[in-house]
Amino acid sequence: MQRSSDLPRDLALLLLLSTLWGASYTLIRIGVETIPPLTLIAARTLIAGLLLAAIIRSRGLAWPRERRIWQRFLIQAGLNSVVPFTLIAWAERTIEAGLSTILNATSPIFTFLLTALVTRHEPVTLRKLIGVAAGLAGTSLIVGVEALHGLGQQLWAQLAIVAATICYAGAAILGKSFKGLDPMLPAAGSLLSGAAVLIPVALVVDHPWALAPSLRSVLALSALATVSTAAAMVIYFRLVQTLGSIGATAQSYLRVPIGVAIAVAGLGEHLAPTAWIGLGCIIIGVLAMTMPVRKAVTKDREAS
DSSP, X not given: OOOGGGHHHHHHHHHHHHHHHHHHHHHHHHHTXXXXXXXXXXXXHHHHHXXXXXXXXXXXXXXXXXXXXXXHHHHHHIIIIIHHHHHHHHHTTTSOHHHHHHHXXXXXXXXXXXXXIIIOOXXXXXXXXXXXXXXXXXXXXXXXXXXXXXXXXXXXXXXXXXXXXXXXXXXXXXXGGGTTSOTHHHHHHHHHHHHHHHHHHHHHXXXXXXXXXXXXXXXXXXXXXXIIIIIHHHHHHHHHHHHHHHHHXXXXXXXXXXXXXXHHHHHOOXXXXXXXXXXHHHHHHHHHHHSOOOOHHHHHHHHO
16 A cells, blocks of 8 residues: 555656656657658667666666566557557657647556456446546646547557557556566566567668658657656556556646646647646546555544
């Protein structure tokens, strides 16, 4: 169970993770201007994985040797990087970064549904249900009717974002199986496993040696790999263990105002007037999904 003494730090990490991943949509949008999606994501996972591997070596951590753990790393890679990263990069060639952020913000809903209907590995309380509803309401307020005017115009790209969101929900649940490992190990292991899958495909499909990417795209890729992937993945795996899979995916709601704000600054998009009200709903939703539940037995002991 999450200890109350750690909660402020974990909520701060949740905000930081939301910022790092919120920025990734704008960085991807810039990256795919001159770099094909497969090559962009292959480079993203490889650079981030190697960076984390170097840190792991400097810390003297031992890599797990069990085959079953590396098999889970590979599955995690598919759910948390290979499939969703590629789908999002492909989709952002035709849809805006802000809309991508918004559509991807529904991962707590899918995590909640998968937890409630399939795995049942965490208690599904009324408070978490209210948190999901509040977060969705806040997202709708921030998006506004005008921000959704593009829905349906690029249907396949939008469905790709939704599919990526479902992958993230599955990844959050699977991430619980790495309990006991230093967060850097599943982060680096899954990224390197993803790179091993993506690089051969990118070489065959994109012929990256023949590309001439712009400096703007290269800088976006560098920031995407080091900050929005390597650093973010370490924080993510820590929060999955401390806040739980539903709590960890609450960053998807925080990503909305942060991601859209970054898109406003970098790409010229605009927030709806109801953004501040929506942000309040999102904060309520995040708190509802992350605050620790007090056991009734504690009160009983105090009464006795």
